[in-house]
Amino acid sequence: MTLHPLVSMILHRLALGLLTLFAISLFIFFAIELLPGDLAEEVLGQSATPETVEAFRRELGLDQPAMLRYFNWLGGVVRGDFGTSLANGRDIAELLAGRFANTLFLAIYAAAIAVPLSITLGLLAALYRGSWFDRAVNILTLTSISFPEYFVAYILLLYFSVTWGLFPSIADFGSDADLSTMLFRTFLPALTLVLVVTAHMMRMTRAAIINLLAQPYIEMARLKGASPVRVILRHALPNALAPIVNVVALNLAYLVTGVVIVEVVFVYPGLGQLMVDSVAKRDIPVVQACCLIFAGIYILLNLGADVLAIATNPRLMHRK
């Protein structure tokens, strides 16, 4: 028997994904090895002496060769054990779980606003191409993407928090908050991210739709008397889905992996902050675990985008 082509493709891609993860872990490990100094020196900082650094290394096994440490680590990961943080001995799986949930929450929050918003804006901009509306949307979204995200964040903070006092300036909602508190506290960081990612998705939607509007079959649809809205939603959009889905997937991945600056400005304990701290202290197992999660997110989102692109395209779905 043969598997459905889509299923076999997914399996094939997952296997490749595992290989990618392995390559990434190897790359990250030795990249951090190349950085000057190690955990002992970074933690002790100005107060390091040769003996204390030595004792630190002995205790953590940092005096062993890098190759050996890498394979020890890999052996643990294969068994599902990410090990413990070198810096403070905490269980990494536990450490990551809370941070990852926070990151995911913020990403989903931002995506839930940004994706519908940008696709709607993109469709409307395509529908009213060249109008004042189209121009205004383009200018606004391009402006917001052109500023560095910390600038957008500071501007939002200045008005929404400091001047008007509508939203809190710190997004950390503590360890036991209900959903409405969480949504309220994280509104400003979510809004910052929405402003940063909307332009990309909106313009891709607009471009993909406009590209299709020049096709003969769209002209045919118009000639048969379909309304402009129906032409775009029923005839153009399904064929434009593949590029849109790809851009959406890229932006979702960005929302998970690229928001460290927003985390710092709004004091939000997410994965990005964790990874930056860990790189600064050369806490390799934590960096590795973060990287694996980030890489896994990219792989899965890209896979999802490809599957959707194939599933929505009969020509790819039923290839001879």
Add this chain to the structure above:
Amino acid sequence: MTLTHLDRRGFLRGTSAAALALGVAPRVFAQPAPQKGGHARIGHSGGATSDSIDPATYTGGPVVTAMLGGVCNNLVEIDENGAAKPELAEEITPSADAKTWTFKLRKVSFSNGKPLTAADVIASYNHHRGEETKSGAKELLKDVVDIRADGDHVVVFELGSGNADFPFVAADYHLLIMPADASGKLDWKSGIGTGGYTLEEHEPGVRIRLKRRDDYWKEGRAWFDEVTLLTINDPTARQNALVTGEVEIINGVPTKTVHMLKRRPGIETVEVTGSAHFPFPMHCDSAPFNDVNVRLALKHAINREEMVEKILRGHGTVGNDTPIGPAYRFYNAELEQRSYDPDKAKFHLKQAGMDALDVTLSASSAAFSGAVDAAVLFQESAAKAGIKVNVKNEPADGYWSNVWLKKPFCMSYWNGRPTEDWMFSMVYADGASWNESHWSNERFNALLKEARVELDDAKRAEMYGEMQQLCRDDGGSIIPMFSNFIDGKSERIQHGKLASNRFLDGWKAVERWWMV
């Protein structure tokens, strides 16, 4: 906001009448009596996900503010006047040669009910001693030969050589007392101490939550019901948090914006002149810095006033090439203040047999914020004296392990230490691990040893006075300025006289401050 204001005014009206009746100086009006209660939230810099409550790894940041000032006690604390005051010790007795120190312990309990004994103190100190330790306090205790218990409530320290300032050492932030486990090792993982608060939650690099203990042994301390320390490393975010009422207290207000913060109603800044300073160490054992005339030329080629004004924006004082500032007990106020003098710098160059000098200064923002700007200012002022200073911008990452102590001319930072002996032994003594200028002056080293065992204050003042002069005229570090510690707080937070050794009232705000 208005409500608290009214409350406070009403309160003041009530207390001022009482104060007048008692004949108390008017200064006291602004300081209503401390009161219990409130949830203080502190926006704190210097936290990281890799933080640990293991005292061996302390370098400052929210963990130390919480543990030193809240959860635990030391044998000795530095009080607001900079004096060493017995804390968990009830009585401290030195031998005549200052080599044997006997600490009689107070009868108090840890927050889990276990009584404090000599074994806990010994475990707490041994955690920083011996082959296996990775503690930043190892250097500090290297002179301790033996620690032994004499019954359950007496601990005896034997030092290799006398040290009249040993009680100050016992106040160091690494040396807080935690319980020993069954095997006599320090049980730091428990996070238990004898302090006024218990550690409720520690999410490294995010937040620390403390709750007041009702059975705290110390009178007149630990006022807040609850304290939350939030790690906010971004200075702008920290100020925003204070301005928007997310936190009541922040540390490290940037000098750039302190005047704007002051203008904000309901917000006050707290500023003390401390002992934090920014040396530019030159290796005295490598050319051209091995010639004292070259060192003096460079010391005269720096414009100290300009540096205080531009780098610290006036929030600091000029330095005199000695690490001992006015905050110290034996500060030598008679030492003439060195000032910017290009002609003198040229004179010293000539003495060294040079017409011009070309040196490279390794600078990085890791040393202190504004370090690179300070280096560039130095470059400008030195150019007028015929000295070419090449500023090399070193990466901040790994600065302390790869540049500091390794490059012959770089930039450094010290928070200062409670005593002259400590500061000098740590950074200026011959053979000290952190002798950043590789300076070795025979007279200085002899005086250092002599002063350490001298119990007569007048004689010590004389010796430390001379050492400051040696440092200034022969030493390898240019010390252009001392900076102030600036914190911000809501007007609802009150405090007594502030300690000047560190920010947040000597890192003790959690225990000393209160809310009205």
